Amino acid sequence: MVKMSNVIYIDGLKDNYVFDLDEDTVIYHFNINKSYKVEINLNEENIRLDYYYNNINYDDNEFKIRINHNKSNTISYVYNHGVNINNNKLHYWVDGFIPKSSNNCNCNQDNQIINIHDGKSKIWPNLLVDNYDVSANHSAYIGKFKESLLFYLMSRGINRHDSYKLLLEGFLLNTDSVDREKIKDFVDEIEKI
Amino acid sequence: MLKITNLSTRVVDSDINILDKLDLEINDGEIHAIMGPNGTGKSTLAKTIMGNYQYEVIDGDITFDGKSLLKLSVDERAKLGIFLSMQDPTVIDGVSNSEFIRTAMNSVSGEKTNLYQFIKDMESNMKDLKLDTNMTHRSLNKDFSGGEKKKNEILQLKMLKPKFIILDELDSGLDVDSLKIVCKNINSYIKDNPNTSVLIITHYPRILEYIKPKFVHILKDGNIKMTGDIKLAHDIEKNGYEIVDGKDE
Numbered sequence: 001m002v003k004m005s006n007v008i009y010i011d012g013l014k015d016n017y018v019f020d021l022d023e024d025t026v027i028y029h030f031n032i033n034k035s036y037k038v039e040i041n042l043n044e045e046n047i048r049l050d051y052y053y054n055n056i057n058y059d060d061n062e063f064k065i066r067i068n069h070n071k072s073n074t075i076s077y078v079y080n081h082g083v084n085i086n087n088n089k090l091h092y093w094v095d096g097f098i099p100k101s102s103n104n105c106n107c108n109q110d111n112q113i114i115n116i117h118d119g120k121s122k123i124w125p126n127l128l129v130d131n132y133d134v135s136a137n138h139s140a141y142i143g144k145f146k147e148s149l150l151f152y153l154m155s156r157g158i159n160r161h162d163s164y165k166l167l168l169e170g171f172l173l174n175t176d177s178v179d180r181e182k183i184k185d186f187v188d189e190i191e192k193i
Numbered sequence: 194m195l196k197i198t199n200l201s202t203r204v205v206d207s208d209i210n211i212l213d214k215l216d217l218e219i220n221d222g223e224i225h226a227i228m229g230p231n232g233t234g235k236s237t238l239a240k241t242i243m244g245n246y247q248y249e250v251i252d253g254d255i256t257f258d259g260k261s262l263l264k265l266s267v268d269e270r271a272k273l274g275i276f277l278s279m280q281d282p283t284v285i286d287g288v289s290n291s292e293f294i295r296t297a298m299n300s301v302s303g304e305k306t307n308l309y310q311f312i313k314d315m316e317s318n319m320k321d322l323k324l325d326t327n328m329t330h331r332s333l334n335k336d337f338s339g340g341e342k343k344k345n346e347i348l349q350l351k352m353l354k355p356k357f358i359i360l361d362e363l364d365s366g367l368d369v370d371s372l373k374i375v376c377k378n379i380n381s382y383i384k385d386n387p388n389t390s391v392l393i394i395t396h397y398p399r400i401l402e403y404i405k406p407k408f409v410h411i412l413k414d415g416n417i418k419m420t421g422d423i424k425l426a427h428d429i430e431k432n433g434y435e436i437v438d439g440k441d442e
Binding site for chain 2: 151154171173
């Protein structure tokens with residue numbers, strides 16, 4: 001039987017969010033030009049978190065997220081994808097914390113910021129691990145879309161502008177499971193980039 | 194169809210020269226193969242024809258149906274009907290295979306592709322290539338096996354219907370059965386479109402047993418040193434590329 005996950009769409013009305021989770025959860029966080037601080041507590045054994053943070057940024061902003069693996073056998077996958085439009089600051093602090101008391105946890109971060117112009121973007125991908133029996137991965141990329149990606153798309157006849165648009169959509173809507181009606185403003189904003 | 198004259202290239206922003214005064218002419222409906230040891234410029238030639246950003250032409254010209262390609266962008270070259278099946282197809286996360294192919298078809302044809310016909314053609318071509326139809330919705334080349342990536346290149350070829358096909362080391366990453374399937378599909382395409390020209394770039398003559406070239410060229414040190422027919426490929430397999438050096442002497 002497929003285990004169903006609880007699904008949360010962050011409304012963006014507050015600046016800070018704290019989630020205490022006791023079941024598998026998928027969180028979609030689509031943000032246009034705001035700063036946020038998020039803390040998530042995995043409070044039951046054997047639960048999994050998938051967190052999709054997708055961000056279109058115009059001014060100086062930051063995003064801080066901390067995942068606390070408070071119980072053993074917990075899993076987290078955090079995908080932070082941002083597009084920094086102007087020559088502004090965009091900072092991500094991403095902490096995965098596994099205390100000594102939590103065994104066999106799996107903590108993963110994928111952090112990427114695409115600078116459209118000369119944005120001053122920074123990422124701090126922190127794995128704070130106090131237990132030897134864990135699996136933890138993190139990655140961080142800041143830069144432009146790679147020319148190799150554009151070459152591949154253009155080699156099939158798609159012009160540079162449309163290739164870029166395809167890449168942007170793929171990058172910012174990096175999950176098939178999201179209900180696009182619920183993030184309509186965000187989808188519309190992508191068109192304006 | 195494609196004419197390369199006195200072509201010299203180098204890696205962009207460097208003094209590394211790769212192709213050196215290369216001449217090659219491929220007429221409508223002809224199949225040519227280029228063989229050569231590692232690092233002699235085979236893939237550079239393929240990428241230069243396509244307009245890859247890593248290489249710059251420092252001398253000579255490439256024309257396609259009489260028109261110089263050198264000032265055309267990559268997509269403009271593709272729209273003329275040039276298709277490069279890549280040695281290592283690029284993974285693009287988040288862009289679905291179907292979205293990509295449909296966008297490409299719209300761009301090449303200049304009109305919106307009929308969705309019903311698109312789905313029908315995709316299903317039929319995927320069946321011919323023995324590709325799982327769920328690959329339609331997966332991110333482009335992401336988590337594809339080596340064989341699936343190559344088959345996906347040929348799927349794009351069949352959907353986009355080019356006039357000039359470059360196969361850059363098609364056989365790498367393909368097992369024998371998959372190579373047969375892929376080559377069968379290419380041969381079927383050539384049979385249906387007899388004016389199509391093909392440039393096969395390969396290390397090994399195995400693929401030439403399935404897609405039979407009219408001419409085999411040996412590329413070494415950035416230039417074509419020998420030209421012959423399929424017997425030359427067999428000779429290379431038997432004796433190695435040293436025969437080229439022998440001829441030079």
